[in-house]
Amino acid sequence: MKAIILAGGQSERFGEPKAFAQINGQSFYKRIIDVLEGTNMFNQIIISTNETLAAQFDHSDIIIDENKNRDKGPLAGIRSVIQQYENEELFFVISVDTPMITQKAISKLYQFMVEHLIEDQLDIAGFKEQGSPIPTIAFYSPHTLTCIDKALNSNDYSLKNVYSHVKSDWLDVDMVESPDYWYKNINYQQDLDSLQQDILNR
Incomplete structure (x- = not known):
């Protein structure tokens, strides 16, 4: 099973690449890598990013979005990785701007996915907040690739x-x-x- 850290966004609202912003003295992407490694669930952790940012990561497994899907958002990043590893059974997707993800949350979601995988044949299992899906913290099956391609070839690049x-x-x-x-x-x-204030107040 592989993990995909989505880190190819322009971060225009934030004002700088979010992957390298810091929380408690550690960059977002490194904190997420530490959490993913701590689960012992993944044989590879891949950063999906763009060619502008790629060289700035201190990480060996980096995949750059294909030119034809450049600037098409998270779907392009997910596709870039899945299409290279179509024989992998499952991919965990996490956006780099969710730096406080926990091992407990990932394990809980994996357990949920496994419980529903055989009976329901799930292609995606993720979290929801007040009924709204959070597709950037989710497990994806490689079976989603066909549908991802359809979306990327349409005018609607949304994860929905x-x-x-x-x-x-x-x-x-x-x-x-x-x-x-x-x-x-x-x-x-x-x-x-x-x-940071919330963390200090805990």
Whole structure:
């Protein structure tokens, strides 16, 4: 099983590449790698990014989005990795702007996926908050590749254009007993300031 860290966004709202922003003195991407390694679930952790940022990562496994899918968002990053490893059974996808992801959350979601995999033949299992799916913290089957290609060849590059057309199920974030910032996206500098304050107040 492989993990994909999505780190190819432009981070325009944040003002700098979010992958290299720091929380508690550690860059987002390195913190996520540490958490993924700590689960002992993955045979490879791959950073999916663009050619501008690729050289800045201190990591050996990096895949750059294909030119034809450049600037098409997270789907392009997911596709770039899955198409290289189509024989892999499962991929865990995590966005680099979710730096507080926990081992507990990943393990809980994997357990949820396995429980539903055989009976429901799930293609995607992810988290949801108040009923809304969070497709950037989710397990993806390689069977999603066909649907991803269709979406990338359309005018709708949204993750919803994939998960709404395959078998998917979602585990409520409240099922993970961790401070609720574990699944929060950092989109703006003030989001990072708020996160740091939340951590200090725990």
